[in-house]
Amino acid sequence: MAQVQLNNIGKTYPNGFEALHPTSFEIAEGEFTVLVGPSGCGKSTLLRMVAGLEDITSGELQIAGRVVNNVEPAERDIAMVFQNYALYPHMTVRKNIGYGLKNRGTSKQAIAQKVDEAAALLNLGDYLDRKPSQLSGGQRQRVAMGRAIVRDPALFLFDEPLSNLDAKLRNQMRIEIKALQRRLGVTSIYVTHDQVEAMTMADRIIVMNAGRIEQIGTPSEVYHNPASTFVAAFMGAPPMNLFPAKVTDGQVMLGDQPLCAAPAQGAVTAGIRPEDFTLDATGPLSMDVQIIEELGAHRLLHGTLGAHSVTVHVSNDISAATGLQRLSVRPDAVCLFNATDGKRL
Amino acid sequence: MKRAGFTTVSLPVLLLLPQLVIIAVFFYWPTVVALQSSFYLQDPFGFGSTFVGLQNYIDLFGSREYRRIASFTVVFSLLVTFFSLAIALVLAVKADKVLRGARTYRTLLMWVYAVAPPVAGFIAVIMFNQSWGPLTEFFGFFGHDYMVGVNFNDTAFSMILASVWKQVPVNFIFFLSGLQSIPRSVREAALIDNRSASGRFWDVTFPLLAPTGFFLLIINITYSLFDTFGIVDIVVKGEPGNNPMTLVYKVYVDGFRGNDLGGSSAQSVILMVLVLALTIFQFRLIDRRIHYT
Numbered sequence: 001m002a003q004v005q006l007n008n009i010g011k012t013y014p015n016g017f018e019a020l021h022p023t024s025f026e027i028a029e030g031e032f033t034v035l036v037g038p039s040g041c042g043k044s045t046l047l048r049m050v051a052g053l054e055d056i057t058s059g060e061l062q063i064a065g066r067v068v069n070n071v072e073p074a075e076r077d078i079a080m081v082f083q084n085y086a087l088y089p090h091m092t093v094r095k096n097i098g099y100g101l102k103n104r105g106t107s108k109q110a111i112a113q114k115v116d117e118a119a120a121l122l123n124l125g126d127y128l129d130r131k132p133s134q135l136s137g138g139q140r141q142r143v144a145m146g147r148a149i150v151r152d153p154a155l156f157l158f159d160e161p162l163s164n165l166d167a168k169l170r171n172q173m174r175i176e177i178k179a180l181q182r183r184l185g186v187t188s189i190y191v192t193h194d195q196v197e198a199m200t201m202a203d204r205i206i207v208m209n210a211g212r213i214e215q216i217g218t219p220s221e222v223y224h225n226p227a228s229t230f231v232a233a234f235m236g237a238p239p240m241n242l243f244p245a246k247v248t249d250g251q252v253m254l255g256d257q258p259l260c261a262a263p264a265q266g267a268v269t270a271g272i273r274p275e276d277f278t279l280d281a282t283g284p285l286s287m288d289v290q291i292i293e294e295l296g297a298h299r300l301l302h303g304t305l306g307a308h309s310v311t312v313h314v315s316n317d318i319s320a321a322t323g324l325q326r327l328s329v330r331p332d333a334v335c336l337f338n339a340t341d342g343k344r345l
Numbered sequence: 346m347k348r349a350g351f352t353t354v355s356l357p358v359l360l361l362l363p364q365l366v367i368i369a370v371f372f373y374w375p376t377v378v379a380l381q382s383s384f385y386l387q388d389p390f391g392f393g394s395t396f397v398g399l400q401n402y403i404d405l406f407g408s409r410e411y412r413r414i415a416s417f418t419v420v421f422s423l424l425v426t427f428f429s430l431a432i433a434l435v436l437a438v439k440a441d442k443v444l445r446g447a448r449t450y451r452t453l454l455m456w457v458y459a460v461a462p463p464v465a466g467f468i469a470v471i472m473f474n475q476s477w478g479p480l481t482e483f484f485g486f487f488g489h490d491y492m493v494g495v496n497f498n499d500t501a502f503s504m505i506l507a508s509v510w511k512q513v514p515v516n517f518i519f520f521l522s523g524l525q526s527i528p529r530s531v532r533e534a535a536l537i538d539n540r541s542a543s544g545r546f547w548d549v550t551f552p553l554l555a556p557t558g559f560f561l562l563i564i565n566i567t568y569s570l571f572d573t574f575g576i577v578d579i580v581v582k583g584e585p586g587n588n589p590m591t592l593v594y595k596v597y598v599d600g601f602r603g604n605d606l607g608g609s610s611a612q613s614v615i616l617m618v619l620v621l622a623l624t625i626f627q628f629r630l631i632d633r634r635i636h637y638t
Binding site: 051052053072073074075078079080082083084086087088089090099100103147 | 528530531533534535536537538539540541544548549552553555
């Protein structure tokens, strides 16, 4: 059963700006869905509409089988974790976590018990009587999580919750959040602009661009079968290499070398992931390697292939040198896109 | 971190001198003179003075009139402070929610701030004019014969109304900026945690406004005690008689009308102690209890 259902949900601001084109998708119960896209793509607007912090200008939103378009945020049975934590600065950690329960008429005894449980789960036991200003960034993040889980809502909403943390803490919290969500089994929508977060945390990724959904799929689908050049370039670090190519005699030609069989005629865009190239002395492609990035477990070779810049990913047991190198590509690793609208062929 | 410092003592003293001179001449000297003359009985025509010790203070505390004016001042200050803060807070909360034409609305609300206190008092006198004041006519509808300067309560009401009206814009500006400095996400978090708008206000918005509110409380008490002089003066029109007046106004009346400089000085010393107590109260007691982000 779908826990969250969006039917042609759209958002147009009074000044006529269409922040979100009518969008439909479903989120299954217990699923961890990540909305990812560059800033201004409408992902936060979409999340805030689900939360009830922004009006829905068109379409229908259902949470747990109930239409909630005109339901107050407090009555949608959701909990939200904000980017800057949004803790109440004048309340102790205990009161911060318990505030939502108190307003829902939970007895004092039950609140105390639930707050203690949540605190134990998040290792916040020693900090319950502190104010948020006395906590570190990671601890504040945990309090914000505690405030969300203590209510046992039908839906968790995360609005870029890790972007204020430093890189190391972010990696740690990423795993903690994912583990916690698994354990509690609560349906979640997580907004981020960081494609690594999206890839590592999501059951399903929704890639957005300019107020539209570009692709919905599992991390593996989105990575290996991008629906458009936008998705290909956005997901993956480094991103997919994109080359303009021509089709002659049913073959996609990169320069004068055939890459793979072509389904269409005319101009196409060929996309190849950096790791799908192989250094091969007898390979058909010739790359001029200019810079080698040493990343420990692997190396990135940056250079040009014909007139286009290219990045190639090789494992660290393969020796690499600057200058001309021969490359080969498996035909099935090539993704082809329409050269005009960027859609997958 | 390296701290820059002066190698000689004379240069910093020289740089501080203008400020020190101003403070000494305009603050400490008058204070000392007031303190000194409060122990003397001054000849009304300036032919010398007699040391009377604490007699001026004893006379004051024994005077029924002084106690009456002191208790009126307390009531006046409490009412002015409470209503200027409460009305300003309501206006600020409402103005904060206005989306369209917000700037015009705010400017209009701040306008009164530019009105000088005597002018505010004068406007009050016009509004309550015995023969054609619109507010006098308004009370006439309800059968009340409103008489400023004759009826004690009517005069007091006019003074309070003018003082509140004059102070609301200042408080409004501070409350509004206080409201706008509350992070939007904190209010949104409250929106998800609490369905009741008034609950959100008292649990989240109000406590976060407390630093602003406390600052304004002190400012308003000081205002109602001291800065309402102009309003009181215009409404009472220099004819104290049985009319209500505040302690500050009585200092003026006794000193410059009654030529009792000694008694008047004793009154100002009492007011000084009051301000001192208020300041200590501000910094010692409440500052620590209020959350500052």
